[in-house]
Amino acid sequence: MTVVTPPLSGTPKTSTTDTDALLERLSMKWPKHVTELHVHLGGSVPLYRLWEIAIDRGIRGIGSGYEDFVNILKIQDGKVKDLDSYLEVYDKIELIQSGPSSVRESIIIAIHRAYRTGGMLKLGPGGEGGSPESLFAIRRFELRWNPLKRTGAVFLKGSHAGLYDMDRVIKSAVNAVEEVEIGFHGQIQVGHIFCFGRDLTFEANMALARKTRLWREKTNKIIGIDLAGQESINPLSSPRKLEEMRTIFEEAGPGLGRTVHVGETPHVDVDTFIKTIEVLKPTRVGHPIAAIRALWDKKDDRGIKLLKERKIVCELCVKSNLLTGAVKDLAEYGKVISTLDEYGVEYTFSTDAPSLQGTSLAQELVMLLASGAATPDQILRSLAVAERASFLPPHTVA
C-alpha cells in the first residue's frame, strides 16, 4: 500500500510490504476521525501550494525555481541542528503568508491539507496527497500562528510597523474557518490559537494580546493562546521577562485555552520550566523535554510531577523533536513515552510543521509503531487524549 521512509538518522526504513504487514499484524482499530492539536500555519500549507501563493503575490527571493524553492523550505535531516535553525525558514513563509488574502488562502489550504492528507501514509515531494486510502481523517483541528507576523511586520528600533492591518488579517482568518466549516456541513471543526513570540518585544506581544482580546469577544473561532519561538532568545529565566509574559497572557483575556512551548531545548532548565508553568498556567505544553531530561540526568522529578499534579497534557511532535535534536532517536522517544506513562502524565502526538517536514499524522504514528517506540494502546490513548484536551467547544462534528 505505501512506503514510509522518514529521512531521519536512526529511523528504520519501512517498505510498502513491511508497513502493510505491520498494520495487518497489529490489526488496530483506528478511529475514523481524529483531533490534531499542535500544528503551525507556517508549516501547514503544502509547499506546492505555497509556491503558487508566492508566484501569485510576486514574492521575491524564493529561489531559482520550484525545485529550489522546495529544497530551501523543506526541513530535512542534516539541514537542521537545533530549534534555532529549525525556525529559520519561518520568516520567509510568514512573509509569503502576509496580508488578509494570503492568510485566508493559507488557512483554507491548511485545513484541507489536514482533512485530506493527515491520515495518509504517503505524500508527494511538495506535500501532494499520495495514498489511495487514509488511516483516518483529521476532522477537529487546532491551527496556531501569529497574526502580527502576517502583517509583513518590520521591527525598527524596538517598535514595529506592518504593511497590513492586523484586524483585517484576523478577520480574514476567522472568515476562512467559518467558510470551510459551512462548506463541510459541520463535518469539520477548526479553531485558531494565537502564538505570542519569544522573539518579539513586550510591546509587540502586547499589541497582539489586545487584538486577541478584542477578537475573542467577537468570535468563538479563537480558542487559545500559545508562546512560541526561539527559547535561546527569551528563555523566561529572568523574573522580569516572565512577569512581562504573564501581563501579555492576562491582557489576551479570559476564556482562552492556554498552551506553551516550553522545555524543548537546554536553554530552559527545570527551574525555569516550573516557573513558566506556575506563572503562565497552561493546561497543555508543547514538547516539555526539559522536565524529562531533568529526571533522567539528575533524578529531579519536580517538573514531571508538576505536569501530573496540574493534569497538564503534553503535546509531543515526534519528527520535529528528532529534527531539532530535542530527542536523539526513536529509541529515546520510546523512553520519553514510557516515562510519561510511568508518572501518569497524558500526551498527544502532532505534526508541528507537516508540510515543511514532509510528513503526516498517520506517518508519525506508524513510525512510532514500526520502531517499537509506542504500542497500539499508547497511540489510541493519545488520540483519545487529543479529543478530550482540545480547546475547541465540545464535540459538535456531525
Ligand SMILES: [Zn+2]
Ligand atoms: Zn510547535
